[in-house]
Amino acid sequence: MKTTDTPPPLEPVEDRPRVAKTAAAPAKAKSSEGGVLNVFSHAILVIWAIMVVLPLLWAVMTSFKNDDSIFSSPWSLPDKLHFENWSRAWSQAHMSDYFGNTLIVVGFSLVGTLVLGSMAAYVLARFEFPGNRFIYFLFVGGMSFPVMLALVPLFYVLNNMQLLNTLPGLILVYIAYSLPFTVFFLTSFFRTLPTSIAEAAFVDGASHTRTFFQIMLPMAKPGLISVGIFNFLGQWNQYMLPTVLNTDPDKKVLSQGLVELATSQGYKGDWSGLFAGLVMAMLPVLAAYIIFQRQVVQGLTAGALK
Numbered sequence: 001m002k003t004t005d006t007p008p009p010l011e012p013v014e015d016r017p018r019v020a021k022t023a024a025a026p027a028k029a030k031s032s033e034g035g036v037l038n039v040f041s042h043a044i045l046v047i048w049a050i051m052v053v054l055p056l057l058w059a060v061m062t063s064f065k066n067d068d069s070i071f072s073s074p075w076s077l078p079d080k081l082h083f084e085n086w087s088r089a090w091s092q093a094h095m096s097d098y099f100g101n102t103l104i105v106v107g108f109s110l111v112g113t114l115v116l117g118s119m120a121a122y123v124l125a126r127f128e129f130p131g132n133r134f135i136y137f138l139f140v141g142g143m144s145f146p147v148m149l150a151l152v153p154l155f156y157v158l159n160n161m162q163l164l165n166t167l168p169g170l171i172l173v174y175i176a177y178s179l180p181f182t183v184f185f186l187t188s189f190f191r192t193l194p195t196s197i198a199e200a201a202f203v204d205g206a207s208h209t210r211t212f213f214q215i216m217l218p219m220a221k222p223g224l225i226s227v228g229i230f231n232f233l234g235q236w237n238q239y240m241l242p243t244v245l246n247t248d249p250d251k252k253v254l255s256q257g258l259v260e261l262a263t264s265q266g267y268k269g270d271w272s273g274l275f276a277g278l279v280m281a282m283l284p285v286l287a288a289y290i291i292f293q294r295q296v297v298q299g300l301t302a303g304a305l306k
Contacts, residue, residue, distance in 0.1 A: 056282070063275040070271050085276040089261070095277050097250070098257030105167055105253055106235045109174035113231055114224055116175065117182030122212055124183070125190035126198075136187065142180030151244050158245055165248040173241055178231045185230075189223035190216070225295040232288055254281050 062070055063085055065078045089095050124136050154173060155164070163169030193216065201211045217224075239255040246252065252260070261277050 056286075059275055059282070060279050063272065063279045065272055067271050070275075082272065085272040086280070088270075089273040089276040089280065093257070093261045093273060093277060095254075095257055095261070095280055098252055098254045099280065101167065101251060102236065102254040105170050105174065106232065109171045109178070109235055110228060110231055112171065112175045113178040113182050114228055117179055117227070118186055118217060118220065118224065119212070120179075121183045121186035122190050122216060125187045126195075136183075139180045139183040143184060145180075147177065147240065151240070154241075155244060165246055165251060167246075167251055170242060170246050170251075170253075173245060174235050174238070177238075177241065178235065182227050182231060185227045186220065186223055189220055193219050222295055225292055229288060229292055229295075233285060236285055 058075075061078065062074070064081045064083070066082055066085075069076070069078060120139075124132060158164040158169045158173070161169070163172070197215055197219070198211050201215050206215075237255060238253075239259070242253045242256055246256070258274075258277055258281055261274055
């Protein structure tokens with residue numbers, strides 16, 4: 001008599017959807033929870049954007065109004081564009097002179113900071129020598145040193161060097177003020193760059209100087225742009241250092257000019273000219289961030305991605 005194996009009994013059909021439903025329940029709960037977090041985070045970002053953008057738009061709008069409309073209808077659009085506010089602030093309030101002095105000081109100090117900072121960071125990141133870590137921590141310690149404690153010594157040092165109330169003296173102070181953060185940022189960035197390319201250049205007979213300027217420095221372009229933007233913002237908006245070290249009226253920078261424009265009005269109240277000068281000071285910063293925003297993000301995340 002031939003026997004056949006009977007297959008095991010199958011699960012009831014009606015029970016299978018129940019298992020699928022119970023397995024999909026945690027996934028649905030997680031997705032709904034993630035959706036709530038996304039909505040909450042987007043709401044916070046929208047509120048933050050409104051808090052940042054609204055004052056800027058209001059300042060730009062106010063710079064095209066006259067003084068009467070500023071106080072009578074501060075939130076309404078201007079009846080017409082009063083470009084004479086900008087011309088008055090540029091010529092009569094000497095904003096053109098302040099703007100030129102600021103471009104000279106920030107331009108030279110930014111170039112000097114990036115060149116010296118990148119060279120120091122490359123040596124600290126790529127070469128081992130006695131005192132390497134000590135020098136690195138000296139730069140890191142300079143970031144925590146309050147600039148207010150250095151104002152009096154800087155005043156006497158520049159005075160003894162005959163650089164007080166001069167643009168070159170202010171450029172040197174800006175470079176020294178920005179070097180600690182620049183070296184700290186670029187040292188970490190240079191450590192993430194591959195060493196094989198530099199070793200190949202050394203094998204081909206390239207010197208250390210040529211390897212740095214022609215190979216390593218172009219590879220560090222995202223980091224240079226990022227730290228350059230941060231230094232540009234800090235140096236452009238710097239007020240304490242030029243106030244103490246640069247009291248010559250012909251050598252004042254833009255931050256000093258805005259304060260002088262606000263205080264020199266007295267009871268005249270040229271608010272339209274003041275807002276025009278304020279927008280003039282903001283435009284270069286906004287333009288720099290809008291143009292280089294992608295490079296800033298790439299430079300900040302490059303070290304984490306490599």
